[in-house]
Amino acid sequence: MPEPSSTSPNAALLGRPGGRAGLDTPALVLDRAALDRNIAAMAAHARAAGVALRPHVKTHKSVAIARRQVAAGAIGVSCVTLGEAEIMVRAGIPGVHLTSPPVTAVKLARVAALARTPHHGLSVVVDHADTVAALSVALRDTPTPLAVLVDVDAGQGRTGCTVEAAPALARAVRSAPGLRFAGIQAYAGHLQHVPIRAERRERSLRLADRLRGLLRQLTADGLTAPIVSGGGTGTFDLDPEARVFTELQVGSYVFMDVEYLRALADGRNAPPFETALFVATAVVGVNQPAYLVTDAGLKSFATDGPKPEPARGAPPGSRYEFFGDEHGKLFVPAGVTRPALGAVIECVTPHCDPTVNLHDWYHVVDGDTLVELWPVDARGKR
Amino acid sequence: MPEPSSTSPNAALLGRPGGRAGLDTPALVLDRAALDRNIAAMAAHARAAGVALRPHVKTHKSVAIARRQVAAGAIGVSCVTLGEAEIMVRAGIPGVHLTSPPVTAVKLARVAALARTPHHGLSVVVDHADTVAALSVALRDTPTPLAVLVDVDAGQGRTGCTVEAAPALARAVRSAPGLRFAGIQAYAGHLQHVPIRAERRERSLRLADRLRGLLRQLTADGLTAPIVSGGGTGTFDLDPEARVFTELQVGSYVFMDVEYLRALADGRNAPPFETALFVATAVVGVNQPAYLVTDAGLKSFATDGPKPEPARGAPPGSRYEFFGDEHGKLFVPAGVTRPALGAVIECVTPHCDPTVNLHDWYHVVDGDTLVELWPVDARGKR
Numbered sequence: 001m002p003e004p005s006s007t008s009p010n011a012a013l014l015g016r017p018g019g020r021a022g023l024d025t026p027a028l029v030l031d032r033a034a035l036d037r038n039i040a041a042m043a044a045h046a047r048a049a050g051v052a053l054r055p056h057v058k059t060h061k062s063v064a065i066a067r068r069q070v071a072a073g074a075i076g077v078s079c080v081t082l083g084e085a086e087i088m089v090r091a092g093i094p095g096v097h098l099t100s101p102p103v104t105a106v107k108l109a110r111v112a113a114l115a116r117t118p119h120h121g122l123s124v125v126v127d128h129a130d131t132v133a134a135l136s137v138a139l140r141d142t143p144t145p146l147a148v149l150v151d152v153d154a155g156q157g158r159t160g161c162t163v164e165a166a167p168a169l170a171r172a173v174r175s176a177p178g179l180r181f182a183g184i185q186a187y188a189g190h191l192q193h194v195p196i197r198a199e200r201r202e203r204s205l206r207l208a209d210r211l212r213g214l215l216r217q218l219t220a221d222g223l224t225a226p227i228v229s230g231g232g233t234g235t236f237d238l239d240p241e242a243r244v245f246t247e248l249q250v251g252s253y254v255f256m257d258v259e260y261l262r263a264l265a266d267g268r269n270a271p272p273f274e275t276a277l278f279v280a281t282a283v284v285g286v287n288q289p290a291y292l293v294t295d296a297g298l299k300s301f302a303t304d305g306p307k308p309e310p311a312r313g314a315p316p317g318s319r320y321e322f323f324g325d326e327h328g329k330l331f332v333p334a335g336v337t338r339p340a341l342g343a344v345i346e347c348v349t350p351h352c353d354p355t356v357n358l359h360d361w362y363h364v365v366d367g368d369t370l371v372e373l374w375p376v377d378a379r380g381k382r
Numbered sequence: 383m384p385e386p387s388s389t390s391p392n393a394a395l396l397g398r399p400g401g402r403a404g405l406d407t408p409a410l411v412l413d414r415a416a417l418d419r420n421i422a423a424m425a426a427h428a429r430a431a432g433v434a435l436r437p438h439v440k441t442h443k444s445v446a447i448a449r450r451q452v453a454a455g456a457i458g459v460s461c462v463t464l465g466e467a468e469i470m471v472r473a474g475i476p477g478v479h480l481t482s483p484p485v486t487a488v489k490l491a492r493v494a495a496l497a498r499t500p501h502h503g504l505s506v507v508v509d510h511a512d513t514v515a516a517l518s519v520a521l522r523d524t525p526t527p528l529a530v531l532v533d534v535d536a537g538q539g540r541t542g543c544t545v546e547a548a549p550a551l552a553r554a555v556r557s558a559p560g561l562r563f564a565g566i567q568a569y570a571g572h573l574q575h576v577p578i579r580a581e582r583r584e585r586s587l588r589l590a591d592r593l594r595g596l597l598r599q600l601t602a603d604g605l606t607a608p609i610v611s612g613g614g615t616g617t618f619d620l621d622p623e624a625r626v627f628t629e630l631q632v633g634s635y636v637f638m639d640v641e642y643l644r645a646l647a648d649g650r651n652a653p654p655f656e657t658a659l660f661v662a663t664a665v666v667g668v669n670q671p672a673y674l675v676t677d678a679g680l681k682s683f684a685t686d687g688p689k690p691e692p693a694r695g696a697p698p699g700s701r702y703e704f705f706g707d708e709h710g711k712l713f714v715p716a717g718v719t720r721p722a723l724g725a726v727i728e729c730v731t732p733h734c735d736p737t738v739n740l741h742d743w744y745h746v747v748d749g750d751t752l753v754e755l756w757p758v759d760a761r762g763k764r
Contacts, residue, residue: 103677106392153669162669282485284485327541382682
């Protein structure tokens with residue numbers, strides 16, 4: 001059995017003033033007040049826009065954060081892996097929705113088992129007739145039909161059927177024993193980081209037009225779609241305008257990584273959300289004249305996006321570069337005092353979702369103090 | 383406490399014929415026979431070359447694999463994080479060596495605690511006088527002095543002091559209470575993937591010349607260096623030629639990822655090691671004409687190197703591309719039958735070390751059968 005990460009080397013720092021700067025590194029650091037402000041800001045936005053929130057767990061994989069989102073009014077959570085959904089259901093989170101179609105025999109059996117455990121609303125998506133048939137077989141002995149959304153490809157070409165194929169699939173769900181047609185999902189992952197806000201808006205509204213057409217056709221077929229689920233942090237304020245989505249699957253707004261800070265910086269004075277997540281890393285090498293060596297590399301930060309951005313504790317103008325699995329290079333502007341050997345600095349995470357997935361614990365801070373340790377419950381869960 | 387990954391959804395498949403093709407995906411798959419052949423081939427090479435092996439745990443993070451390496455003759459294991467070293471010592475692995483200098487107060491305290499637990503040989507490196515002083519303070523109450531190697535920068539510029547600074551540091555170690563000078567480490571990480579074998583060889587021999595000069599100077603200072611540790615899979619057959627290293631820190635040879643398969647393909651007919659590690663992924667989307675969608679993305683494969691290469695179960699000539707956190711694109715050559723929805727294929731891992739770090743379990747196979755589940759014990763351990 002893998003060593004359960006039941007102890008963090010940092011547990012001894014809990015409650016000690018100044019503990020944040022003394023964290024054993026590398027460590028994922030979460031500013032609780034900033035997190036709560038982000039959750040409140042998105043909740044207020046959704047209320048004002050008349051749209052529900054089913055925030056995406058793939059970003060944080062944390063029961064504690066899901067609970068805060070639900071406490072602020074979210075109707076449930078979205079999960080991309082079945083392992084995430086299992087953990088959220090077991091923790092009593094309501095309205096757990098699986099955003100990727102379960103396809104293999106093992107996954108279908110796991111969905112059936114989950115549907116038979118006590119839950120407060122569980123839904124999945126399908127994008128192929130074979131999956132509808134297989135899911136129906138897997139669920140034939142389940143007392144309550146499972147809520148199923150038809151996943152429509154919003155143009156990203158990942159999961160989802162075509163808009164044209166959706167009505168037939170919806171009818172197949174309606175007539176499949178064990179299943180209940182609950183609506184439509186259309187996640188425009190490819191639009192979330194479009195850098196020009198006007199272009200993001202136009203393409204989002206065009207997608208909404210197509211979905212409205214689909215909904216009209218479903219109505220003509222005698223099918224109502226109570227749920228239309230989609231949207232992300234990049235289009236959080238554009239999707240409600242289209243008045244087609246009943247709920248938003250926003251995820252990254254809780255943390256605001258380098259990617260989203262850049263994407264949302266266009267078109268308004270300041271993003272409505274703030275950075276809440278950092279990785280603390282120590283200076284472990286000072287023998288090079290051109291840079292310092294830190295102890296967080298590509299096993300501590302996602303490498304698919306931009307670079308981590310040095311923040312707290314790093315001299316202004318510092319720059320980070322990857323330097324292998326366990327190290328980074330920190331370039332400090334000339335003429336500035338360099339952080340000392342052993343000094344801890346914090347970096348804004350490049351792409352938050354896969355960065356979080358590399359860590360076992362959130363080191364939850366209030367100012368300078370480590371106040372809580374939250375596990376990354378669904379880390380690595382498929 | 384994070385959910386301990388004490389159960390794999392695949393445990394039910396153990397021993398069942400054909401279980402390999404029915405694995406819940408994504409899953410890390412390890413071919414046990416190929417692993418053992420790689421371990422035996424490196425052990426035979428080292429014996430013939432008259433050099434010891436202290437294979438690097440950063441690659442596999444597995445007690446089970448470390449035990450197989452020691453059983454084949456390795457004198458110990460190398461660890462880049464203290465968390466890896468703690469797990470190996472607790473598991474009773476002998477000769478655990480920490481290849482990165484411990485610097486922060488927390489890390490020094492953890493080293494001291496580890497040095498006080500029962501171990502069969504523990505060593506660390508230092509590359510700065512301040513660390514020698516701090517380590518000596520941390521270890522002042524330890525009954526047996528800790529073996530310390532001076533880490534010399536082999537030209538990569540990551541950790542290590544200059545060759546010129548090494549003698550003074552070695553003398554500092556010798557006179558520091560609680561420490562014992564045990565030798566030199568010089569890891570040429572930057573040479574491991576140099577694509578032209580002749581260039582790799584020439585630069586490796588040049589490094590060896592510099593190290594020989596350093597060793598002569600140490601001898602003149604009355605310091606003997608019983609250990610000279612370094613080398614990797616890319617230079618495994620070049621380093622012994624230089625007759626300066628007493629031991630090799632080879633890591634990736636156990637698995638052979640896409641990176642090393644390419645690096646070692648130059649200069650001989652076939653690499654002396656074979657691919658033993660794969661990631662199994664299922665086809666979960668067949669709605670796109672141009673490609674299939676699989677369920678392994680950048681939370682299942684490292685993204686810092688080349689792309690995963692489709693192998694077992696994929697039509698010859700197939701090509702993989704990343705498609706977000708949890709998905710991939712599989713391009714199949716025209717005119718070839720496409721794998722069906724739900725089919726499981728396997729990909730060679732791009733960069734094995736950070737790929738392994740994304741998984742909880744090795745699914746150990748013998749041919750088509752899942753025969754064991756080995757935990758990735760030190761996954762995420764810092």
